[in-house]
Amino acid sequence: MTSSLPTKRLIGIFGGTFDPVHQGHLACARYVLTHCDLDALQLMPCHLPPHRASPGVSAIQRVEMLKLAITGEPKMQLQTLELQRHTPSYTADSLALLKHAMPDTTLAFVIGMDSLAYFKQWHQWQHILTLSHLIVCRRPGYSSEKGDTPTLLAKYGADISALRTADNGKIIMLNNPEFSASATAIRHALAQKKQNITELSPAVLNYIQQQQLYQS
Numbered sequence: 001m002t003s004s005l006p007t008k009r010l011i012g013i014f015g016g017t018f019d020p021v022h023q024g025h026l027a028c029a030r031y032v033l034t035h036c037d038l039d040a041l042q043l044m045p046c047h048l049p050p051h052r053a054s055p056g057v058s059a060i061q062r063v064e065m066l067k068l069a070i071t072g073e074p075k076m077q078l079q080t081l082e083l084q085r086h087t088p089s090y091t092a093d094s095l096a097l098l099k100h101a102m103p104d105t106t107l108a109f110v111i112g113m114d115s116l117a118y119f120k121q122w123h124q125w126q127h128i129l130t131l132s133h134l135i136v137c138r139r140p141g142y143s144s145e146k147g148d149t150p151t152l153l154a155k156y157g158a159d160i161s162a163l164r165t166a167d168n169g170k171i172i173m174l175n176n177p178e179f180s181a182s183a184t185a186i187r188h189a190l191a192q193k194k195q196n197i198t199e200l201s202p203a204v205l206n207y208i209q210q211q212q213l214y215q216s
């Protein structure tokens with residue numbers, strides 16, 4: 001009798017400040033889930049030290065906005081690992097903890113093209129690639145010719161199928177439609193009292209208005 005081996009689980013980890021989570025993040029998340037055939041995608045907000053946090057916006061409020069944003073998205077989950085610590089975490093350390101907790105799961109860390117351009121400046125970037133793959137979403141204004149991207153792709157670039165055939169160490173460039181949303185621009189628009197911000201989901205915008213976040 002022949003029996004096929006069970007396929008390994010493939011989980012995406014999407015780290016960010018999510019200050020606030022916006023439609024650019026969600027468009028990427030949906031595209032990654034669909035095109036990379038992930039079992040789940042965990043959105044992992046980072047700890048912000050007081051001097052980097054937006055005035056008056058707590059980690060709990062960033063999490064509440066993420067919860068509202070992923071309501072109705074069955075494969076999206078919240079990963080609060082980095083918020084359970086009192087200092088900022090390195091991605092390499094968080095991925096090591098996740099890998100330890102899920103040894104039989106392949107991890108894929110999701111980033112935008114802007115982040116790949118300076119990926120070699122990340123703490124222990126090679127270690128990250130021994131723990132996970134990288135899935136890279138296109139972002140307006142950032143081409144694959146910038147910064148570290150060409151050399152990284154020459155060495156680690158691979159096709160989407162590598163997410164399942166290798167356990168780590170591959171960089172997958174997606175061909176997602178670009179979505180020009182940035183949290184910085186959104187915070188600026190909110191501080192200028194703009195009401196109709198289409199780059200935010202209605203539930204997140206409603207929460208921001210109720211809690212009077214990003215007013216200055």
Ligand code: ATP
Nearest residue numbers: 015016017018024111112115139179181182183184
């Ligand atoms: P800020 O403007 O405050 O720097 P941001 O909009 O870049 O914020 P982050 O939470 O810092 O949002 O981003 C988390 C991850 O999402 C990063 O890897 C970033 O490259 C990616 N990302 C954010 N916005 C987009 C977008 N519009 N398209 C593709 N990737 C994005």
